[in-house]
Amino acid sequence: DAKTTQPNSMESNEEEPVHLPCNHSTISGTDYIHWYRQLPSQGPEYVIHGLTSNVNNRMASLAIAEDRKSSTLILHRATLRDAAVYYCILRSGTYKYIFGTGTRLKVLA
Amino acid sequence: SAVISQKPSRDICQRGTSLTIQCQVDSQVTMMFWYRQQPGQSLTLIATANQGSEATYESGFVIDKFPISRPNLTFSTLTVSNMSPEDSSIYLCSVDKGLYNEQFFGPGTRLTVL
Numbered sequence: 001d002a003k004t005t006q007p008n009s010m011e012s013n014e015e016e017p018v019h020l021p022c023n024h025s026t027i028s029g030t031d032y033i034h035w036y037r038q039l040p041s042q043g044p045e046y047v048i049h050g051l052t053s054n055v056n057n058r059m060a061s062l063a064i065a066e067d068r069k070s071s072t073l074i075l076h077r078a079t080l081r082d083a084a085v086y087y088c089i090l091r092s093g094t095y096k097y098i099f100g101t102g103t104r105l106k107v108l109a
Numbered sequence: 110s111a112v113i114s115q116k117p118s119r120d121i122c123q124r125g126t127s128l129t130i131q132c133q134v135d136s137q138v139t140m141m142f143w144y145r146q147q148p149g150q151s152l153t154l155i156a157t158a159n160q161g162s163e164a165t166y167e168s169g170f171v172i173d174k175f176p177i178s179r180p181n182l183t184f185s186t187l188t189v190s191n192m193s194p195e196d197s198s199i200y201l202c203s204v205d206k207g208l209y210n211e212q213f214f215g216p217g218t219r220l221t222v223l
Contacts, residue, residue, distance in 0.1 A: 034211070043113075043201050043214030044152065087151070095140055095205055097212060099152040 004088045009104040012078045020073040020103050022088030027068050031092045035062065035073045037084040038102070044087065047073065083107045111136055111206040113215035121221045122192055129188045130218045132202035137182035139205070142212070143175070146199040155200075158185050192222045 005023040012018040024033065032051050036044040048055055048062045050071070055062040061074040075082055085102040112135040122128050132141065143155040155175055156166045164177040178186045189196050203214040 036212075041217075043203070043217050044212075045214070046207070046209075046211040049209060049211070095142075095157065095210075096154060097142075097152075098154070101151050 003098070004090060004100045006086075006088055006100060006103045008101065009106065011106045011108060012075075013108050014080060015077050018075040018078045018082070018105065018107075020075075020086050020088075020105065021070065022072070023070050024088070024090055025069045027090055028092060031090040033062065033064060033068075033071050034089045034091050034097070035060070036087045036089065036097075037082075038087070039081075039084045044099075047086070049091075078105075078107045080107050080109060111138065111204050111213040113202060113204065113213055115200075115202060115215040115218050117218060118216065119219040119221075121223060123223055124193055126192055127188055127190045128192065128220060129186050130200050130202075130220075132185045132187070132215055134183045134204050136206070139182070141179060141185045142203045142205075143177065143185070143187045144201045144203065144214075146201060146217070148197070152201065155187070189220065192220075194222045196220065197222045 032049050034049040035047040037047050038044040048057050048060050050062045050064050063072045085104050087099050087102040089097050114133045116131045141158045144152040146152045154167050155170045156164045158164045158177050158179040160179045160182050176188045199217040199219050201214050201217045203212045
Protein backbone atom coordinates (compact mmCIF):
# COMPACT_ATOMS: atom_id res chain seq x y z
CA ASP A 1 0.00 0.00 0.00
CA ALA A 2 1.30 3.40 -0.98
CA LYS A 3 2.13 5.68 1.92
CA THR A 4 1.70 9.35 2.64
CA THR A 5 3.82 11.82 4.60
CA GLN A 6 2.35 14.79 6.42
CA PRO A 7 3.70 17.33 8.92
CA ASN A 8 2.82 16.37 12.48
CA SER A 9 1.23 19.69 13.31
CA MET A 10 0.36 23.11 11.93
CA GLU A 11 -1.10 26.31 13.28
CA SER A 12 -3.33 28.84 11.65
CA ASN A 13 -5.08 32.01 12.66
CA GLU A 14 -8.83 32.09 12.57
CA GLU A 15 -10.35 33.44 9.34
CA GLU A 16 -7.12 32.84 7.40
CA PRO A 17 -6.53 30.19 4.73
CA VAL A 18 -4.75 26.97 5.66
CA HIS A 19 -2.70 24.84 3.31
CA LEU A 20 -2.13 21.28 4.55
CA PRO A 21 0.51 19.45 2.50
CA CYS A 22 0.81 15.74 1.79
CA ASN A 23 3.58 13.87 0.00
CA HIS A 24 2.84 10.60 -1.74
CA SER A 25 5.81 9.95 -4.00
CA THR A 26 4.96 6.25 -4.51
CA ILE A 27 1.43 6.91 -5.74
CA SER A 28 0.25 4.70 -8.59
CA GLY A 29 -1.91 5.68 -11.52
CA THR A 30 -5.04 4.20 -10.01
CA ASP A 31 -4.69 5.69 -6.53
CA TYR A 32 -7.21 8.26 -5.48
CA ILE A 33 -6.15 10.86 -2.93
CA HIS A 34 -8.59 11.07 -0.03
CA TRP A 35 -8.66 13.48 2.88
CA TYR A 36 -10.41 12.84 6.15
CA ARG A 37 -10.40 14.77 9.38
CA GLN A 38 -10.98 13.68 12.94
CA LEU A 39 -12.46 16.18 15.32
CA PRO A 40 -11.80 15.66 19.04
CA SER A 41 -13.63 12.63 20.46
CA GLN A 42 -15.20 11.75 17.11
CA GLY A 43 -14.62 9.28 14.31
CA PRO A 44 -12.98 10.51 11.12
CA GLU A 45 -15.15 12.26 8.55
CA TYR A 46 -14.71 12.56 4.81
CA VAL A 47 -13.47 15.88 3.53
CA ILE A 48 -12.62 15.56 -0.14
CA HIS A 49 -10.93 13.34 -2.69
CA GLY A 50 -9.42 13.58 -6.16
CA LEU A 51 -7.47 11.71 -8.83
CA THR A 52 -5.69 14.17 -11.11
CA SER A 53 -7.58 17.45 -11.29
CA ASN A 54 -8.06 19.98 -8.54
CA VAL A 55 -11.33 19.58 -6.68
CA ASN A 56 -13.59 21.92 -4.74
CA ASN A 57 -16.48 21.22 -2.40
CA ARG A 58 -18.26 23.04 0.37
CA MET A 59 -15.68 22.02 2.94
CA ALA A 60 -12.37 22.50 1.17
CA SER A 61 -10.31 22.46 -1.99
CA LEU A 62 -7.79 19.86 -3.06
CA ALA A 63 -4.84 20.88 -5.18
CA ILE A 64 -2.98 17.98 -6.81
CA ALA A 65 0.50 18.38 -8.25
CA GLU A 66 0.93 17.67 -11.93
CA ASP A 67 3.09 14.61 -11.22
CA ARG A 68 0.62 13.56 -8.47
CA LYS A 69 3.42 13.02 -5.99
CA SER A 70 2.00 15.60 -3.65
CA SER A 71 -1.25 17.32 -2.84
CA THR A 72 -2.51 20.14 -0.66
CA LEU A 73 -5.77 20.43 1.23
CA ILE A 74 -6.91 24.04 1.36
CA LEU A 75 -9.28 25.39 3.98
CA HIS A 76 -10.19 28.81 2.67
CA ARG A 77 -11.10 30.40 6.00
CA ALA A 78 -10.14 28.44 9.07
CA THR A 79 -12.54 28.50 11.99
CA LEU A 80 -12.10 27.17 15.49
CA ARG A 81 -14.29 24.23 14.51
CA ASP A 82 -11.70 23.19 11.93
CA ALA A 83 -9.25 22.23 14.65
CA ALA A 84 -8.73 18.52 14.04
CA VAL A 85 -6.31 15.89 12.83
CA TYR A 86 -6.29 15.80 9.01
CA TYR A 87 -5.40 12.55 7.28
CA CYS A 88 -4.24 12.21 3.69
CA ILE A 89 -4.90 8.68 2.40
CA LEU A 90 -4.27 6.90 -0.88
CA ARG A 91 -6.92 4.53 -2.04
CA SER A 92 -6.76 2.29 -5.08
CA GLY A 93 -9.06 -0.48 -6.16
CA THR A 94 -8.92 -2.02 -2.73
CA TYR A 95 -11.35 -0.98 -0.09
CA LYS A 96 -8.75 -0.48 2.60
CA TYR A 97 -7.73 2.81 4.04
CA ILE A 98 -4.23 2.95 5.44
CA PHE A 99 -4.11 5.90 7.80
CA GLY A 100 -0.85 7.76 8.27
CA THR A 101 0.01 9.90 11.25
CA GLY A 102 -1.97 12.91 10.00
CA THR A 103 -1.51 16.63 10.69
CA ARG A 104 -2.90 18.13 13.87
CA LEU A 105 -4.27 21.56 12.96
CA LYS A 106 -4.52 24.15 15.68
CA VAL A 107 -6.58 27.24 14.95
CA LEU A 108 -5.79 30.34 16.95
CA ALA A 109 -8.51 32.80 17.84
CA SER B 110 -24.47 8.85 3.58
CA ALA B 111 -24.70 6.51 6.53
CA VAL B 112 -25.39 6.98 10.21
CA ILE B 113 -23.49 4.63 12.46
CA SER B 114 -23.97 4.00 16.14
CA GLN B 115 -21.78 2.03 18.50
CA LYS B 116 -22.45 0.49 21.88
CA PRO B 117 -21.09 0.92 24.43
CA SER B 118 -19.63 4.39 23.98
CA ARG B 119 -17.09 3.63 26.67
CA ASP B 120 -16.28 0.96 29.21
CA ILE B 121 -13.79 0.14 31.90
CA CYS B 122 -12.96 -3.54 32.11
CA GLN B 123 -10.85 -5.84 34.19
CA ARG B 124 -7.87 -7.70 32.85
CA GLY B 125 -8.72 -11.14 31.50
CA THR B 126 -12.33 -10.38 30.66
CA SER B 127 -13.93 -9.85 27.23
CA LEU B 128 -16.00 -7.04 25.80
CA THR B 129 -18.29 -7.11 22.79
CA ILE B 130 -18.75 -3.88 20.86
CA GLN B 131 -21.79 -3.43 18.67
CA CYS B 132 -21.98 -1.42 15.45
CA GLN B 133 -25.32 -0.56 13.88
CA VAL B 134 -25.78 1.14 10.50
CA ASP B 135 -28.94 2.85 9.34
CA SER B 136 -28.80 1.26 5.88
CA GLN B 137 -27.59 -1.94 4.28
CA VAL B 138 -23.90 -2.11 3.48
CA THR B 139 -21.71 -4.81 2.04
CA MET B 140 -18.50 -4.13 3.88
CA MET B 141 -17.96 -3.06 7.46
CA PHE B 142 -14.58 -2.29 8.93
CA TRP B 143 -13.16 -2.33 12.42
CA TYR B 144 -10.31 -0.04 13.46
CA ARG B 145 -8.29 0.47 16.59
CA GLN B 146 -6.94 3.83 17.68
CA GLN B 147 -4.46 3.63 20.51
CA PRO B 148 -4.01 6.70 22.73
CA GLY B 149 -2.54 9.58 20.75
CA GLN B 150 -2.12 7.43 17.66
CA SER B 151 -3.64 7.11 14.21
CA LEU B 152 -6.16 4.48 13.15
CA THR B 153 -5.13 0.90 12.41
CA LEU B 154 -7.41 -1.42 10.48
CA ILE B 155 -8.18 -4.60 12.42
CA ALA B 156 -10.40 -6.46 9.98
CA THR B 157 -13.00 -6.28 7.26
CA ALA B 158 -16.36 -7.95 7.81
CA ASN B 159 -18.59 -9.02 4.95
CA GLN B 160 -22.01 -10.43 5.60
CA GLY B 161 -22.11 -14.18 5.22
CA SER B 162 -18.38 -14.80 5.26
CA GLU B 163 -15.50 -14.93 7.66
CA ALA B 164 -13.88 -11.63 8.52
CA THR B 165 -10.55 -10.81 6.91
CA TYR B 166 -7.91 -9.81 9.44
CA GLU B 167 -4.95 -7.52 8.92
CA SER B 168 -1.44 -8.46 9.84
CA GLY B 169 -1.00 -8.48 13.60
CA PHE B 170 -4.63 -9.19 14.41
CA VAL B 171 -6.10 -12.67 14.91
CA ILE B 172 -9.58 -14.07 15.16
CA ASP B 173 -9.04 -15.60 18.60
CA LYS B 174 -8.28 -12.20 20.05
CA PHE B 175 -10.78 -10.15 18.02
CA PRO B 176 -13.67 -12.37 16.91
CA ILE B 177 -16.11 -10.57 14.65
CA SER B 178 -19.69 -11.34 13.75
CA ARG B 179 -21.64 -10.00 10.80
CA PRO B 180 -25.11 -11.53 11.00
CA ASN B 181 -26.81 -9.14 8.56
CA LEU B 182 -26.20 -6.15 6.31
CA THR B 183 -26.70 -3.51 9.01
CA PHE B 184 -24.95 -4.93 12.07
CA SER B 185 -21.60 -6.21 13.26
CA THR B 186 -19.88 -6.96 16.55
CA LEU B 187 -16.24 -6.96 17.55
CA THR B 188 -15.18 -8.80 20.69
CA VAL B 189 -11.95 -7.95 22.46
CA SER B 190 -11.03 -11.17 24.24
CA ASN B 191 -8.90 -11.86 27.29
CA MET B 192 -8.14 -8.18 27.64
CA SER B 193 -4.94 -6.65 28.93
CA PRO B 194 -4.10 -2.99 29.58
CA GLU B 195 -2.46 -2.88 26.13
CA ASP B 196 -5.94 -3.26 24.62
CA SER B 197 -6.96 0.13 26.01
CA SER B 198 -7.92 2.02 22.86
CA ILE B 199 -10.75 3.51 20.94
CA TYR B 200 -12.42 0.97 18.66
CA LEU B 201 -14.25 2.31 15.62
CA CYS B 202 -16.38 0.73 12.97
CA SER B 203 -16.90 2.14 9.52
CA VAL B 204 -18.72 1.39 6.29
CA ASP B 205 -18.21 2.10 2.61
CA LYS B 206 -21.08 4.22 1.41
CA GLY B 207 -21.91 7.37 -0.39
CA LEU B 208 -21.54 8.72 -3.86
CA TYR B 209 -17.77 8.20 -3.90
CA ASN B 210 -17.65 5.08 -1.70
CA GLU B 211 -16.20 7.20 1.03
CA GLN B 212 -16.10 5.66 4.48
CA PHE B 213 -18.40 6.72 7.27
CA PHE B 214 -17.21 6.13 10.79
CA GLY B 215 -19.00 5.48 14.01
CA PRO B 216 -18.29 7.60 17.09
CA GLY B 217 -16.04 4.96 18.58
CA THR B 218 -15.96 2.91 21.77
CA ARG B 219 -13.41 4.03 24.32
CA LEU B 220 -12.09 0.99 26.18
CA THR B 221 -9.97 1.15 29.31
CA VAL B 222 -8.55 -2.08 30.69
CA LEU B 223 -7.33 -2.08 34.29
